[in-house]
Amino acid sequence: MTKAAKCVCRRCGVRDAPGFMLAVLFSLVMAIPRPVDAEPPLQSFLGGAADGFETVTGPRPFSFPADHGAHPRYRVEWWYVTGVVTTSDARRVGFQLTLFRFGLRPPSQSMKRASEPESTWRARSAWLAHFGLTDVRNERFVSRERFARGGSIGLAGARTDPFRVWVENWSIESAGDSFWPLRIVASDGDERLDLQVDTIKPPVLQGEAGYSRKSAGPGNASHYYSLTRLRGQGTVTVGGETVSGEVSAWLDREWSTSALGPDQAGWDWFSLQLEDGRDVMVYRLRRVDGSQDPFSAGVVVAPDGHASPLDSTAFTLTPTRWFQIDEGNRYPVAWRVEVPAHALDLTVGAVLDQQHHEGLIPYWEGLVDARDASGRAVGSGYLEMTGYVRR
Numbered sequence: 001m002t003k004a005a006k007c008v009c010r011r012c013g014v015r016d017a018p019g020f021m022l023a024v025l026f027s028l029v030m031a032i033p034r035p036v037d038a039e040p041p042l043q044s045f046l047g048g049a050a051d052g053f054e055t056v057t058g059p060r061p062f063s064f065p066a067d068h069g070a071h072p073r074y075r076v077e078w079w080y081v082t083g084v085v086t087t088s089d090a091r092r093v094g095f096q097l098t099l100f101r102f103g104l105r106p107p108s109q110s111m112k113r114a115s116e117p118e119s120t121w122r123a124r125s126a127w128l129a130h131f132g133l134t135d136v137r138n139e140r141f142v143s144r145e146r147f148a149r150g151g152s153i154g155l156a157g158a159r160t161d162p163f164r165v166w167v168e169n170w171s172i173e174s175a176g177d178s179f180w181p182l183r184i185v186a187s188d189g190d191e192r193l194d195l196q197v198d199t200i201k202p203p204v205l206q207g208e209a210g211y212s213r214k215s216a217g218p219g220n221a222s223h224y225y226s227l228t229r230l231r232g233q234g235t236v237t238v239g240g241e242t243v244s245g246e247v248s249a250w251l252d253r254e255w256s257t258s259a260l261g262p263d264q265a266g267w268d269w270f271s272l273q274l275e276d277g278r279d280v281m282v283y284r285l286r287r288v289d290g291s292q293d294p295f296s297a298g299v300v301v302a303p304d305g306h307a308s309p310l311d312s313t314a315f316t317l318t319p320t321r322w323f324q325i326d327e328g329n330r331y332p333v334a335w336r337v338e339v340p341a342h343a344l345d346l347t348v349g350a351v352l353d354q355q356h357h358e359g360l361i362p363y364w365e366g367l368v369d370a371r372d373a374s375g376r377a378v379g380s381g382y383l384e385m386t387g388y389v390r391r
Helices: 017-030 040-045
Strands: 076-086 092-103 125-135 140-149 156-160 163-167 170-174 182-188 191-199 211-213 221-238 241-256 264-274 279-287 297-301 307-310 316-324 330-339 344-350 363-371 377-385
Touching (some): 076 221, 076 377, 092 170, 092 363, 125 221, 125 363, 221 264, 264 330, 264 344, 279 330
Antiparallel strands (some): 076 241, 125 140, 163 170, 264 279, 297 307, 316 330
16 A cells, blocks of 8 residues: 555544555456556546446536536546746746546435445545656655545545535645635645646637547547646645745646547647747547557647647657656657647657656656757646556
């Protein structure tokens, strides 16, 4: 059991039990057969149908702030914040806080038999959270993981009035009476994050008005929107050292019941904020044979918030350098990103090669810099890569 999974239920006084039970639950789900070279957990959660849960089959109207909250009729969803804190002396610390909800029972399914007593331990959702920090100056990467169950015991959940989504004391929540600004908080040992951000662009509805298809299978899609340019102030502590500075962040929201097809092994996902005010998101869905899936997609967001969707033919992602982690697996940590219609030809590279999360769901996610053809720094962002780990 990881350190972060210990003592999830401090309220009941049973040390380690809930964290262990949830880890076992996730591990059992992970036992679903899969391709040898596929990274197992997200592939298993995002592939196939789940009886009783709704599937995403087309566009639907979005309503804010309601859609910032949970969608229990769907099996999987996440709140995903990445960004960087920059101090007055140009020191940078990248951060990631991700809160996942996994449906255990659809709302239409009874929680108990008629003869069973009501229990506060019954839950329709299990929660998983990831917290990562990248200290560029000290070449230090920290990754933490937590598990909790939802329900009336209050260890994890989501609400809209006032907005808050949380796993224990890791949370994204409204800082005042209105939705904005948001406060982003996480702490574990010597690592802490406390940020307050506001948005300077409207939500971007990804894909077709927020309907993001991931494969050809019926229902293999998500409802997906992004807040691509958040700004604010905050403090971050790494290894016991605390720094403060300006915050630049990106928030992604998705919910679905199934997304990946059996012939898809993983993805390479980029979110970039450029100095000219544009934001770029592109992702390459990879097939088991390594080729790019035609359902890959992206978007370029102008400084005024206007979004230009990209299909799989509108951009090219080419790996240029690889990093081998201890287990012998390799990740491409430098890329050429080309979007010809928007005059973008970028070299995107990791600020630190070792930004690999070693939890129940192993994957690479970290801070990257973007440079133009002359080598000049023109932006920064985050890169996520899944499906490279052999089991």
